[in-house]
Amino acid sequence: MSISTSPVPTRPQVEGTTRPVRHDPPIIVFQNVSKTYPNGVPAIRDISFTVPPRDFVFVVGASGAGKSTIIRLLIREETASKGHVLVEGQDLARLRRRHLPRLRRKMGIVFQDFKLLPTLTVAQNVAFAIQVTDPGRSHLKEKVGEALYIVGLEDKLNTFPTELSGGEQQRVAIARALVHRPRIFLADEPTGNLDPDAGWGIVQLLLQINHRGATVVMATHNREVVDLCRRRVLAMEGGMLIRDEQEGQYLKEGEANL
Amino acid sequence: MNPVPAIRFVVRSALQNILRNRGIAFASLLTVTLTLLGAGAAVGVVSALDTVLHQEETQASVLKVFMADHISFASALNMEHTLALEPSVRTASFESKDQAAAQASSTLGLGGALHILETTGAGNPLPASINLHLRNIGAVTRINNQVSTSALLYPGPHQTDYNKDVIPRVQHYILAAQLGGAILVAVVGAVALVIITISVRTAAFVRRKEIEIMKLVGATDWFVRWPFILEGMILGIISALLASAVLLGVGLAFGSGGSLALGVGVRLALLIMAGLVLGGAVLGSFGSLFGIRRSLAT
Numbered sequence: 001m002s003i004s005t006s007p008v009p010t011r012p013q014v015e016g017t018t019r020p021v022r023h024d025p026p027i028i029v030f031q032n033v034s035k036t037y038p039n040g041v042p043a044i045r046d047i048s049f050t051v052p053p054r055d056f057v058f059v060v061g062a063s064g065a066g067k068s069t070i071i072r073l074l075i076r077e078e079t080a081s082k083g084h085v086l087v088e089g090q091d092l093a094r095l096r097r098r099h100l101p102r103l104r105r106k107m108g109i110v111f112q113d114f115k116l117l118p119t120l121t122v123a124q125n126v127a128f129a130i131q132v133t134d135p136g137r138s139h140l141k142e143k144v145g146e147a148l149y150i151v152g153l154e155d156k157l158n159t160f161p162t163e164l165s166g167g168e169q170q171r172v173a174i175a176r177a178l179v180h181r182p183r184i185f186l187a188d189e190p191t192g193n194l195d196p197d198a199g200w201g202i203v204q205l206l207l208q209i210n211h212r213g214a215t216v217v218m219a220t221h222n223r224e225v226v227d228l229c230r231r232r233v234l235a236m237e238g239g240m241l242i243r244d245e246q247e248g249q250y251l252k253e254g255e256a257n258l
Numbered sequence: 259m260n261p262v263p264a265i266r267f268v269v270r271s272a273l274q275n276i277l278r279n280r281g282i283a284f285a286s287l288l289t290v291t292l293t294l295l296g297a298g299a300a301v302g303v304v305s306a307l308d309t310v311l312h313q314e315e316t317q318a319s320v321l322k323v324f325m326a327d328h329i330s331f332a333s334a335l336n337m338e339h340t341l342a343l344e345p346s347v348r349t350a351s352f353e354s355k356d357q358a359a360a361q362a363s364s365t366l367g368l369g370g371a372l373h374i375l376e377t378t379g380a381g382n383p384l385p386a387s388i389n390l391h392l393r394n395i396g397a398v399t400r401i402n403n404q405v406s407t408s409a410l411l412y413p414g415p416h417q418t419d420y421n422k423d424v425i426p427r428v429q430h431y432i433l434a435a436q437l438g439g440a441i442l443v444a445v446v447g448a449v450a451l452v453i454i455t456i457s458v459r460t461a462a463f464v465r466r467k468e469i470e471i472m473k474l475v476g477a478t479d480w481f482v483r484w485p486f487i488l489e490g491m492i493l494g495i496i497s498a499l500l501a502s503a504v505l506l507g508v509g510l511a512f513g514s515g516g517s518l519a520l521g522v523g524v525r526l527a528l529l530i531m532a533g534l535v536l537g538g539a540v541l542g543s544f545g546s547l548f549g550i551r552r553s554l555a556t
């Protein structure tokens with residue numbers, strides 16, 4: 001697997017540093033979190049970490065290590081069996097169901113399978129996120145256009161998702177996730193269905209979103225991406241957090257190259 | 259949240275739900291129409307039966323209070339007025355001895371016998387009476403017990419006259435008809451509810467990806483629910499209108515004069531149709547709530 005050196009379509013980059021602001025209170029806190037699914041499978045065992053605002057974090061690990069479970073806990077699709085998950089200081093275990101929409105609107109979320117609606121055009125898919133949360137919002141078109149411009153698809157407004165490449169579809173999903181201007185951006189294997197070039201393009205986009213001020217957590221298998229980016233790495237194994245490095249790599253230095 | 263675009267979204271999604279699941283929507287429309295048809299027909303039959311039984315009841319709600327011969331006309335009238343003021347008394351009328359005789363000779367053919375008694379100096383044996391029409395059959399016994407203590411009454415065991423055994427029988431029939439109708443409507447309603455629940459559950463299943471995305475991007479539970487509730491309501495109301503049309507057609511075809519089949523009047527017909535539409539809407543919304551519940555669980 002190799003990644004071509006030619007840069008994928010780039011957008012106007014924000015210059016300057018993207019280093020997280022470490023003296024600010026963390027935006028994400030995992031405090032001795034364990035998660036056991038109802039069928040008794042322990043997916044996460046007693047993990048603790050914090051993420052400062054504007055950090056960019058890769059969560060890596062083998063299949064079944066518990067990466068997706070971390071994402072599901074953050075969007076509160078699941079609740080921790082033990083310990084506390086805090087987002088912007090809010091303990092998600094104590095979040096009322098009716099306040100869940102407020103949490104989700106703070107977050108941009110994308111998955112491996114894009115989750116686009118095939119009957120809607122690109123623009124309609126992006127607009128959908130606004131229409132179902134804030135139907136009266138003004139300048140809908142401009143906001144949709146802006147989000148699609150950021151991901152480089154401003155010329156595909158009226159195209160249907162099935163007419164797009166995988167990478168383009170993921171960009172549409174990212175544009176949809178951006179319309180609420182999320183402070184936290186969560187991506188679960190966003191490159192999992194993409195060829196290396198398209199995958200690299202998506203990672204660039206996430207780095208750019210991080211540049212613009214969002215905290216990004218990306219669960220991934222994609223070793224080359226992780227090794228190229230040299231960002232923070234949380235390595236999971238069997239539900240445990242075995243490594244937390246600031247400029248980490250997919251594998252531990254000197255670890256066997258599988 | 260601005261209501262206009264929200265409503266537009268909800269209406270559009272509901273109509274899309276129906277159009278996308280044409281098959282299931284049509285099948286549930288048909289079955290719900292049939293069940294509501296059953297409910298409407300049941301209400302029609304029960305109320306027709308009720309009308310007949312109430313006529314019986316009215317006829318049975320008659321109490322004749324016989325007056326003693328010696329009392330004055332004034333005290334008889336006084337008693338009539340007192341009884342007429344009773345809330346359960348619909349009408350009270352005084353029937354003099356002469357009127358009783360005239361009545362007896364014309365309806366019972368006792369003219370000859372009365373004439374003989376009169377001419378032999380024995381006088382008119384028939385007592386004067388106050389004839390009461392009561393508002394309902396249940397009051398007959400009570401009023402009877404109340405007047406029986408009066409000193410103005412004809413002495414002896416036959417102070418009053420009413421139809422003792424008809425009363426409980428008619429009461430039983432009315433109760434049975436109402437109960438049977440209520441049970442039928444309840445069963446039919448439950449069936450319609452289940453059908454709409456299944457239909458909406460299917461629609462929610464077809465739209466599960468959309469629901470998933472809505473929740474992901476932060477739509478509220480109610481925003482997710484509304485299109486489905488509206489879908490259920492539309493199905494329920496259209497079914498009710500179809501059932502009403504069929505019932506009206508049948509009623510007109512078999513009706514005569516100013517009323518529909520089974521002697522159902524225009525007022526009752528309108529009431530049944532309004533009830534069906536309201537029932538359809540309520541069943542539709544609750545069916546939807548049940549149908550969508552599972553999809554909102556996570």
Ligand SMILES: Nc1ncnc2c1ncn2[C@@H]1O[C@H](COP(=O)(O)OP(=O)(O)OP(=O)(O)O)[C@@H](O)[C@H]1O
Pocket residue numbers: 037038039041042043061062063064065066067068069070
């Ligand atoms: N809904 C669930 N019910 C029961 N067990 C589950 C559920 N989801 C995940 N698991 C189990 O929990 C463990 C962790 O799963 P998780 O999805 O977090 O892994 P992952 O690191 O994302 O794996 P992958 O790389 O394959 O996506 C696995 O053993 C998995 O089988």
Ligand SMILES: [Mg+2]
Pocket residue numbers: 067068069188189
């Ligand atoms: Mg996973």
